[in-house]
Amino acid sequence: MRLLTFLLCIASLTSQAQVKHTISGYVKDASNGEALIGATVFVKETGGGGVTNVYGFYSVTVPAATYTLEVSYVGYEKIVQQVSLEKDIRLDIELKQVAEQLEELIIIGEDENADKVQSIEMSTNKLSIATIRKIPAFLGEVDVVKSLQLLPGISTVGEGASGFNVRGGSVGQNLILLDEAPVYNSSHLLGFFSVFNPDAVKDTKLYKGAIPSRYGGRLSSLLDVRMKEGNIKKFEVNGGVGTIFSRLAIEGPIVKNKGSFIVAGRRSYIDVLARPFVPLLQEGGALNFYDLTMKANYNLNERNRVYLSGFFGRDNFLFDNNQGFSWGNKTATLRWNHIYSKRLFANVTGVYSSYDYQLQFGEDNINNFKWNSSISNYIFKPELSYFIDTNNELNFGGELISYSFEPANAVGTSNGDVVDASLARKYNRESSLYIGNSQKISSVIALEYGLRYSYFQYLGEGTTYTYNDTIPGVRKTPVSEKNYEKGETIASYGNWQPRFSLKVQVSEQSSLKTSYNRMVQYLHLISNTTASNPLDVWTPTSNNIKPELADQFTLGYFKNIGKDNQWEASMEGYLRYTDNQIDYIDGADILINKFLEGDLLSGKGRAYGLEFYLQRKTGRFTGWVSYTLGRTELQVEGINKGSWYPARYDQRHNFKLAGFYNINKRWSVSGDFIFTTGTPTTFPTSRYISQGILIPYNANDSRNNVRIPSYNRLDLSARLEGRTVKRNGKPRKNTDYWVFSLYNVYARKNPFSIYFTQLDKRYVNGDLLQSQAVQLSIIGSIVPSVSYNFKF
């Protein structure tokens, strides 16, 4: 009998040791309750753990035992906690921000445990808001997108370009999400500032490759911007006054520790300042931009949380009350997080997003011209994460997007006669399903693999055209048209997109990563100007325009150097083949053109390069160096005689340096230097005169056969922290700081484009037409600025 009891006890003990339990919960910032994205929960005894998702949720499943948990996040003090695991535990952790020190801890990149836990990620860059705030900014205004441009693989064609290029992809191939809502034009004022208000942004992550299966829709990259939830513990006001615009953000609890909100706004006032000097602004003219970013969230109970975010931004260039040009984005997102069980986390998102631009001319109702264009969509996205065990995290879900395009709503009134030149609306639906798993095979090998399937439909009602077959490069004219009823499927396309990444931990401090991605893009940004601008049209896939496809391979070597991993170095190569790339015939007519598809050409692309990156993460002096050697080219029948030619944004050498130095407790300085090869352009070889006008002519039919001179620029800035004590010795409740910056320190006139034209004068019969070439720079001098920022 005693033996039996003894044996039973042993048996039950052994079986208990096999039972697994889950530790799960949220990791948050102790001061304001913000969920920390990508925080590491490391289980010392197993050498593994988990990473918090975009909502701050983690889940780790291990056999029952006692463990030491290390919870850490860049810029925060690590918490070490003993946990005795006899059943499933819900453990929410709050981390304290590191107190300001001279020797600042890592502010860029991941903390030391991240690599051990998972970090299968490659080709991603994460910039914290703290780092972004330190980078010298144009006109002193901190900018999320401009800071990303200091990282390897990212470039732009120059000041004035609204958008950025990732690894030789075009501006329209970046998926930009603000709290899950797509943003179609991420720029204010033609690219000088982005629409993201740094006071409202919590986290930005850019994926240049190895995009997980839960995302799709663009070929080159994913910029995932997450808004702050708002201080759930107390009210907080942040703001700043600068030379171009001012910002104010108010956040606080709705119900303390249960719900919070944040409202952040910005408005430019250059038109207010310039009004006394510019008559146009006195007569109702306006030149301004503003944006409003809002979010509210509420914890219904331990398992349910609801978020509502919204964004509204507008740029206005008005001549007077009736005439001008404006554009902007509007987004609204409603999300519900539900924790089904300790291991199953779900998020359901509903999004409304729209982008539109409007032009209006004419001083009265008898003679005017109004034109607007918009794209709007509704999205429904359920996503589930199943944390199987410490070695497997399964993600699956779907996405349903309904698109409505209004390519042009144009009405002209001439002498009282109204004529409608509008183009018909287009309707589309994109449905996707995905499944993916992050798997840790051993302490040395980790895999992420997934599959996404998307199905795109072009729906009626609508009219489609088929075009004649002609010499490539010549405008195609419509030969037949067909009308469809509402809801009829006009054309449809289905695409499988496998995703795969592999990491091999070669040694404790170095790893080798490789990935393969297939991406599909159904919306195309039509832009045939030197740089993309707000008038560019988004056009959907149709019976004539095929979906764009991309296959990207990457291979990289990553190493942490020095004790405490003070240095991080990486070398990553990429190769991307693209198909169904859109280019334009010479003289394409892009705007308000019913037969736009006849002016488009389709071809192949290839982009390849090598990125080098070295970063010093800790110490009084931190910073990084990045160098990318790359090439991106296209091959289109009908352009450049069918041979490969460089894309408009091809920059062979792309070198960037960023440095930050803390002088003392109050002063810190930073600087950045950028050097990129000039972008390609087409030069003429010859000229002839037609009807008294000088025509430049390229007798070799080449495109992008030359490069404009290189782009290089140095910026410096200094930051002065406000005093921490008042005159009477008591500590100040509020914090503030000044930023002084110099943009383009050596005043280089970086060329934007070179154009060829006849000398501008009145030529009368017999005069000889003079040819000239003119080089244009958008910013040609040093631009100083001052801004004052406060928080209370």
Add this chain to the structure above:
Amino acid sequence: MKIYSQILVALLIASVVFTSCEEVINPDLQEADAELVVEAWLNNKPEDQVINLMMTQPYFESTTPPGVSGAVVTVQDSEGEVMNFVEDVDQKGNYRWSPSIPGETFGIIGRGYALTVSYKGETFESVSYMGRVPVIDSISVIFEESSPFYPANSYSCEFWANDLPGSGDAYWIKTIKNDTLLNKPSEISLAFDAGFSQGGNFDGIAFLPPIRTSVNPFNEDADGNLVSPYLPADSIYVEIHSITYETFTYLNQVVVQTNRPGGFGELFSSPLSNVSTNIFNVNPKGSKVVGFFNVAAVSGLGKKVKEN
């Protein structure tokens, strides 16, 4: 219209926000062989009609384009009538047709025209037709004390004409101020029906306001300030030329390629590319040719600007 609005927007931004800078440069250009240029723009005005044959030049050579001598140039219409163009003795490259009877004009509305140029053993051909053209009803002179586009106390003009009913007419509006043809790239004024493009659907109505006011030059004085387009005692003569849809497309490309206001306008401009041609070598593998052939019917009206 689109280009016009883009340029105005860009100018507004430039005037208020930043100063961009421009520099005239002299880059090295690739060399290329000279090609034949055929400029054949004929109309039904009571005067000699001249077709010019030239060669292209290297881009920076700002001399008179070399005329091409010894070619045979004829135009035949759809009724079989042949018009011969004879080379001027003193002017190389000019091939002239003169009316044989006083008052005779070239061309009849509605007929097709075929151009044939034979040069150095090669033959180049083109086809066009003479489209119809509306009469100009009137020209008004507007005096404005203040306006968003012109300086104070400006005189500007506007012509009044209706597009002919029936979609598909294209026109080129030319303005002559005091015997000078307003000929800058920014002054090329085109219309498809009463609007700007084929997709516009503006048929049979008065030309749209920006077209009606396209007869005003944008001139600047020595300081760079805009001056009044017209002053009392100036004379304005407006001509509407009918053009084919091909010519309309060609001239739009010419505007895109040559109308470069510079400054912030470059943000909206297209990169350089070649304009089209409707003249072809009968042998597709033979020498290349550029230029254009159009036969226009013209209607015109003039006015003298009087003090307000």
